[in-house]
Each structure stands twice: as C-alpha cells, then as structure tokens.
Amino acid sequence: MTTATYALTDSWTMTRRELARWGRQPVTVVVNLVFPVMLLLMFGYLVGGGRGVSGEYLDFLVPGMLALTMAFGLEGTMVAVTQDLNKGVIDRFRAMPMANGAVLVGRSAADMLQSALGLAVLLAVAAALGWRAHGGAAGLLGAVGLLLLFRFAMLWIGIHLALVAGKPELVQAVQILVWPVGFLSNAFAAPGSMPDWLGTVVQWNPMSHTATAVRDLFGSPGGEPGHLWAAVLWPLALLAVFFPLAVRRFARLSR
Amino acid sequence: MTDAAITVEDVRKTYGGGGGNNRPALDGLDLTVARGTVHAVLGPNGAGKTTLVRILATLLRPDAGRVEVAGCDVVREAYAVRLRIGLLGQHAALDEELGGRQNLELFGRLYHLGARRARARAGELLERFELSGTGHKAVKQYSGGMRRRLDLAASLITEPEVLFLDEPTTGLDPRGRAEVWDSVRSLVGGGTTVLLTTQYLEEADQLADRISLVDAGRVVADGTADELKAATGGDRIDVVLRDAGQLGAAVALLPVPKDAVTVDTDRRLLSAPVTDRMAALAAVVRALAEAGVEAEDIALRRPTLDEVFLRLTGHDERVKEAA
Numbered sequence: 001m002t003t004a005t006y007a008l009t010d011s012w013t014m015t016r017r018e019l020a021r022w023g024r025q026p027v028t029v030v031v032n033l034v035f036p037v038m039l040l041l042m043f044g045y046l047v048g049g050g051r052g053v054s055g056e057y058l059d060f061l062v063p064g065m066l067a068l069t070m071a072f073g074l075e076g077t078m079v080a081v082t083q084d085l086n087k088g089v090i091d092r093f094r095a096m097p098m099a100n101g102a103v104l105v106g107r108s109a110a111d112m113l114q115s116a117l118g119l120a121v122l123l124a125v126a127a128a129l130g131w132r133a134h135g136g137a138a139g140l141l142g143a144v145g146l147l148l149l150f151r152f153a154m155l156w157i158g159i160h161l162a163l164v165a166g167k168p169e170l171v172q173a174v175q176i177l178v179w180p181v182g183f184l185s186n187a188f189a190a191p192g193s194m195p196d197w198l199g200t201v202v203q204w205n206p207m208s209h210t211a212t213a214v215r216d217l218f219g220s221p222g223g224e225p226g227h228l229w230a231a232v233l234w235p236l237a238l239l240a241v242f243f244p245l246a247v248r249r250f251a252r253l254s255r
Numbered sequence: 256m257t258d259a260a261i262t263v264e265d266v267r268k269t270y271g272g273g274g275g276n277n278r279p280a281l282d283g284l285d286l287t288v289a290r291g292t293v294h295a296v297l298g299p300n301g302a303g304k305t306t307l308v309r310i311l312a313t314l315l316r317p318d319a320g321r322v323e324v325a326g327c328d329v330v331r332e333a334y335a336v337r338l339r340i341g342l343l344g345q346h347a348a349l350d351e352e353l354g355g356r357q358n359l360e361l362f363g364r365l366y367h368l369g370a371r372r373a374r375a376r377a378g379e380l381l382e383r384f385e386l387s388g389t390g391h392k393a394v395k396q397y398s399g400g401m402r403r404r405l406d407l408a409a410s411l412i413t414e415p416e417v418l419f420l421d422e423p424t425t426g427l428d429p430r431g432r433a434e435v436w437d438s439v440r441s442l443v444g445g446g447t448t449v450l451l452t453t454q455y456l457e458e459a460d461q462l463a464d465r466i467s468l469v470d471a472g473r474v475v476a477d478g479t480a481d482e483l484k485a486a487t488g489g490d491r492i493d494v495v496l497r498d499a500g501q502l503g504a505a506v507a508l509l510p511v512p513k514d515a516v517t518v519d520t521d522r523r524l525l526s527a528p529v530t531d532r533m534a535a536l537a538a539v540v541r542a543l544a545e546a547g548v549e550a551e552d553i554a555l556r557r558p559t560l561d562e563v564f565l566r567l568t569g570h571d572e573r574v575k576e577a578a
Contacts, residue, residue, distance in 0.1 A: 006367065013364045020361075024393060065469035092409070095312045097337040098365045135436045254316050 007099040011202055013248045015107020015113075022114075032076070032114070033121045036069040040122065042131070043188055053190050055221030061124045063143070063214035063222075064187030066160040070151040071182045071207050075175050077111050077158030085166050094253065104250060108155055115151045118142060134219030146231050153235035153242070160246035163253075186211055190222055206234035259323075260417050261288035261311065261447035266320030268306055268472075280306040281317070282472035283431050288465075291310050293449040295463035297456065297564065302450035303472040307346060308421040311450065312342045313370070325416045341410030341418040345425065347402045348409070349394045356381060356390035361411050363409065380408040398433030418442065420451040424458060436461060438525055469570040483563050490532050491562070492539060494525045495552040508542040510535055523551070528558070 022029045044061055053060045084090045084103075093103050133140045161174060185202055186208040191199035202208055213231035216223030263286040269279040269517045281303045295415050305383045307448060309315040309505055311324055322329045340557040343349075349358050356377050363373030368405040384404040394402060402573040403423065407543050410418060420439065424432040439462055453459055460480050468476040468483070476483055496505060509527050516527045531534035532555050542551050 009367070010365060013361065017350065017353070020357055021350070024354070025350045064313055088346040088348035089343045089350055091309075091314055091344050092342065092362070094314055095337060095340065096362070096365055097367075101367075101547045179540070189511065248575050254314060 007102065007105075008045070010099040010102035011109065012045065013106040014102045015109040015230075016206060017052065017106065018110030018234075019113075029114075032047055033118055036118060037074075037125050038064060038120050039068070040065045041126065044171040053193075053221055058126070058129060058131050058214065059218070060222045061188065061222055062122075062131045064185070064211045065126075065220055066119060066143075066147050066181050066186045066214060067150065067183070067207050067211040069122060070115060070147050070210070071185075072152055072178055073115050073118075073151050074154040074158040075171075075178050076114075077107065077155050078162045078174055079112075079171055081107060082166060082171050085162065090166055090253075099217045100251075101247075103158060104246070107159065108152070110136035110143065111155050112148065112152065116144075116148065121149060126130060133217075135217045137219040139219065143214040146210055146213055146217070146228075149232065149235045153206075154239040156239055156242040156246050159251060163246060163249040181205070182207065186222065196219070206230075259287050260290040260292075260325060261286065261450060262323040263287070263307070263311075265322040266307075266310065266317045266322055268303075268310065268315065268318050279472050281310070281574045283468070284320075284473050286467055286474060286477075288448060288450055291446050292318070293443055293451065293462055295459035295466045296452045296469055297454075297459045297466055298380055298452075298469035299454060302469045303547075304469060307469075307470075308419050308450070308452055312419050313337055316384055324351075326521040335488075338413075339408075339416045341413070341415035343403075343406055343410045343420045343423055345421045347394075347406045347565050349402065349406055351395040352393055354391050354393055355386050355397070355401075358394060359409060359412065363412050366413050369398075369411070369514050376412055381410065384408045385559060389542065398431070403427060403431060403435050404438060407435070411442075412473070414445070415447065417448045417450070420449060422452055422454065424453070426456070438467050456557070456559060456564065468564055476563075476567045483567075484558050486563070489553055489558075490527055490529055491558050492529050492535055493552070493554045493556060494539065494543070494550055496523045497516065497549040497551050499523045501548045504546065505543065505548050508539070508546055508548065510538050510542075529555070 017151070040061065043065070090103060094100075133143070135143075162171070165174075182199075185205045186202055191202045191208070193199075194202060209227045209230035212222065212227040214222050214223075215221070216225050216227065226248055256370045263284060266281050266284045267279060269277050269282040271277050274297050274500060284303065284307065286294075286296075286307075296307060298304050305313065310322055310329060313329050313336050316330055323335045327335040327339070329336050338410065339546060350361065357378035360373045360379055363376050364370065368375075368376060377390075384407065384409070386405060389397070389401065397405065407420075407423070423439070424435050424465055426460075427435065436458070439449060439451070449462075451458075451462065460508065463480070463510065465477070467474045478488070490510075494505065494509075496502060502518055502523065502525065504517065505525055506513060509516055509525065510530070511527045516525055517527055536553065536555060539553060540550075541573065
C-alpha cells in the first residue's frame with residue numbers, strides 16, 4: 001500500500017476508535033446530545049423572553065442554540081485530546097509506523113460526526129416544538145453547512161489549546177470560559193437590546209455572525225442577509241491561524 | 256557493529272532548547288546493546304532514563320549524537336525504526352474506555368495487519384498474557400498488573416526486534432511486578448532485544464544480562480551484575496551489635512580504614528568491604544571478643560547493586576555523612 005492509502009486507512013481506524021468509544025459510553029453520548037436540548041427548553045420556556053426580538057422567540061432562539069452547541073464543541077475536543085496526551089496513548093501512536101496525521105484527522109472526523117448528530121437531534125426537537133425553517137431545503141442545507149464550518153474552526157482551536165496546555169487544569173479553565181464567550185453573542189437576545197459597548201462586542205463575536213446568517217437562511221427573526229460572508233470568512237480565518245498552529249505543535253511534540 | 260541492536264554515541268539532550276541554565280537531561284551518553292540480550296538502564300529519578308527511551312523510540316529528537324536502533328537512525332529513518340520496535344512507556348498507553356481486545360485490535364490495524372489478522376493477533380496475545388477472560392472489559396476496570404500486561408501485549412503486536420520498557424513495574428504491587436517479570440523473561444527466548452529502565456536494583460539484577468548505571472545523563476558504569484559488584488571491592492562483612500552504644504568502638508576494630516565503614520544506627524549494623532573473606536571474618540570475631548563488644552550476627556556477603564551504585568555515582572559520601 002502507498003503512503004496515501006495508509007493515511008486514509010489510519011485516519012479511518014482512528015475514527016472508528018472514537019465510534020467504538022461511543023459504543024462503550026452510551027450514557028455520555030446521550031448526555032452530550034441532550035444537553036443542548038435542555039438549554040433550548042430552558043431558554044425557550046423557562047428563562048425565555050428574548051429581549052429585543054420581534055416575532056416568534058423559538059424561531060430566533062433555535063439558530064442561536066445551534067451556533068452555541070457548535071461553539072461548546074471546542075471543549076469536548078480539547079478534553080479528548082488532553083486525555084490522550086496525558087494517558088500516553090498519543091506516545092504509542094507516535095512510536096508506531098502509522099500515518100502521523102491520522103491521530104488528528106480521526107479526532108476531527110469523529111467530532112464532526114458527533115456535532116452533525118447533535119445538530120440533527122436539536123433540529124428534530126425544535127421541529128417537534130413547532131419551529132420551522134422558512135427558507136426551504138436549500139436554506140436548511142446552507143445553514144447546516146455554515147454551522148459545521150464554524151464547528152470545524154472550533155475543533156482546531158480545541159486541538160491547538162490541548163496541545164499547548166496539555167493539562168487537565170487548563171481544560172477546566174476553558175470549560176468555564178466557553179460560557180461567557182458563548183453567551184456574549186446574539187444567541188439569546190438581539191444586540192440592539194444591549195448597552196452599546198456590549199452590543200458591539202456581541203456583534204464582533206464570530207459566533208454571532210454564524211447565528212445571524214443561519215437565521216437569515218431559515219427566514220427567522222433576527223436574520224440579516226449581509227452576514228453570510230462573515231459567517232464563511234470568520235471560520236476560515238480562524239482555521240487559517242489554528243490549523244497550521246495545531247499541526248506544527250503536534251509535529252513539535254518531539255522537541 | 257552488526258550484532259548491536261542499539262547503538263548510542265555521545266547523545267545530548269536539553270529540554271527547552273538548551274538555552275539559559277537548563278540542566279541537560281542527557282549529557283554525552285554512550286550505550287551499546289547486543290542483539291537478543293536484556294539490558295537494564297539503572298538510575299535514580301531524573302538520571303535521564305525516560306529521555307533516553309523516548310529518543311530511542313523516536314518520540315524525541317536528540318540535540319546531538321548518533322542513535323541507531325535495529326540498524327536504523329532514529330532521526331533520519333524514524334519510520335523504519337518504528338516498524339521494528341515496541342514501546343512500553345511509563346504510563347499505560349491504552350484507551351481506558353475501550354476493552355482489552357478492542358485496544359489490541361486497534362493497534363493491530365494501525366500496524367496495518369488488516370482486520371482479520373489484527374483480530375487473530377489480539378486473540379493470541381490475550382491468551383498469552385492470560386487476559387482472554389477479561390478481553391471484553393473496559394481497560395479502566397483492569398488491575399494495575401493486568402493493565403501492564405495488556406500494555407506489554409500491545410507493544411508486542413508485530414513481534415518487534417527491539418523492545419523498550421520504561422520502568423515497567425513502577426507503581427505495581429509485588430504480585431503485579433512478578434507477573435511482568437515473568438512476561439519479560441518469556442520474551443527473551445524469542446530473540447527479542449530488550450532495553451529496560453528501572454530504579455529497582457533487584458529488577459536489573461533479576462532480568463538483565465548487562466546493566467548500565469546512569470547518573471546525571473551519562474553512563475557511570477557498565478557490565479554484568481557480577482562484574483559491577485566485583486568492580487567495587489568484592490565482598491562485604493556485616494556486623495549487627497547487641498548494643499547500639501558500642502557502634503563507635505566497633506568501627507575501630509574492623510580491619511579496614513574508618514571511612515570505608517557504613518554505620519546504620521537504627522539496625523545497629525556495621526558494614527565494610529573486605530578482600531580476604533575468611534581471614535577478615537576470623538579477625539573481626541577475635542577483635543570483638545577481645546574488646547568485649549557483643550555481636551548479634553556476623554555475615555559475609557556480596558555487595559548489593561545499591562552499594563555498587565552509591566559508590567560509583569559518588570553519592571555514598573553523602574549517605575555516610577548522614578548515617
């Protein structure tokens with residue numbers, strides 16, 4: 001077999017490793033899928049209200065929750081990579097005649113798969129609650145694409161942070177920090193309802209662009225057509241920074 | 256050259272790039288391991304043992320020096336080295352969530368055995384390491400000894416030419432240790448070259464054909480256990496007194512210079528190197544009797560590797576001052 005085939009089969013093997021882990025921890029998988037649903041219900045019905053939102057709040061909230069779920073994925077990626085580093089499994093992989101990148105590719109594939117599943121569950125629950133995408137199938141597909149692109153950027157930030165920090169303590173710090181960063185967005189309320197400075201910060205948050213663009217594609221309140229480019233370019237810009245950094249960091253484990 | 260499985264020449268490694276005042280982890284280390292032998296690298300914490308193993312296993316690049324494993328350069332031919340080695344790191348390198356069998360199949364696939372052979376090989380290894388009954392359990396439910404055995408099985412998937420064991424029994428209870436020792440012994444018959452690092456002198460004594468004593472990033476002595484013991488003054492005489500108060504007086508009675516005697520007050524024990532065993536024994540018995548110093552026990556013995564190590568690294572001076 002050639003090097004290229006090895007790269008593919010090894011990446012697939014590493015992806016299957018993650019899938020096998022799911023099979024071993026069905027409860028964890030379910031909890032991870034249910035958690036965003038819980039947030040949706042909490043903000044939709046319990047806390048709800050949606051300051052500055054015109055129209056149906058659920059229609060406004062669902063795209064925000066989808067984007068937030070993608071942002072929180074960063075944390076899961078970071079935890080998994082940190083665990084592998086500290087358990088020494090990555091050392092074993094690196095001392096084996098396998099394709100070097102497969103460890104990271106397998107991680108990305110599995111995390112993307114889990115996120116896609118998370119999106120599907122969240123959309124299904126939202127639909128059951130009466131939420132509808134008014135933008136048609138093309139709008140729905142486009143929105144899912146934007147969300148997964150955003151998740152992909154978060155994924156590589158997560159890998160990079162894990163490789164830089166590599167310590168469980170830092171994972172905890174990040175787990176706490178994703179909350180304010182996730183909430184400093186337009187996921188739950190329109191920036192217009194916030195104090196000027198806060199609204200500005202919120203509008204700069206890349207996650208807000210994704211949420212706004214998704215709202216637009218769904219034909220929901222809070223959607224603005226101008227954010228599509230930002231929702232594509234922000235994740236690409238983050239990837240352009242963090243993908244090479246993470247790959248370099250991984251290669252430098254031998255320093 | 257041809258019969259060396261491992262050649263290490265003047266290898267240096269300083270973490271953090273060597274700038275500033277970082278102490279080098281390896282400071283000109285040399286080592287040769289013959290094919291099909293078990294070689295122990297013995298040294299205290301921080302001697303550079305793990306750094307050496309990580310360089311040999313292609314996980315870490317040396318700053319300088321030449322390192323060859325199974326005839327391949329670890330930097331320029333890292334991939335070729337990886338095809339020929341197995342590694343048992345200090346911490347069990349397993350997926351804790353997966354079962355024992357799943358772990359072995361995963362590694363088998365990554366060695367490109369293909370699905371069927373990976374499965375068959377996993378079965379063989381589970382059997383060999385007496386883990387067949389627990390192969391379905393998640394590794395996090397394994398005992399320390401089982402985990403270590405599975406880890407060892409994982410490093411033997413392709414029957415490597417050279418196997419590295421980094422402190423294979425650290426943190427194991429005596430039973431787990433015995434299990435691992437048995438496994439290592441059974442490997443040697445198969446012609447595998449084993450390099451193991453350890454802090455336990457007994458482990459080196461039990462398992463290794465040759466031993467390198469390492470301290471502060473360099474080899475301070477090299478040889479078989481017997482050679483090393485013989486190199487540091489041969490036999491020793493141990494005298495246990497009834498009364499600790501007489502230890503001082505007894506030191507003067509031994510037929511060796513005062514500073515060669517080690518004193519252990521708690522155990523009321525004097526220990527000294529001797530050259531002529533029987534003459535020394537007779538002389539000590541007589542001298543003690545004449546001085547009226549009562550001994551509880553007098554024994555001749557070979558030095559322990561502990562004593563050899565302390566002597567060769569020069570740390571013995573400090574030990575004596577403390578005593």
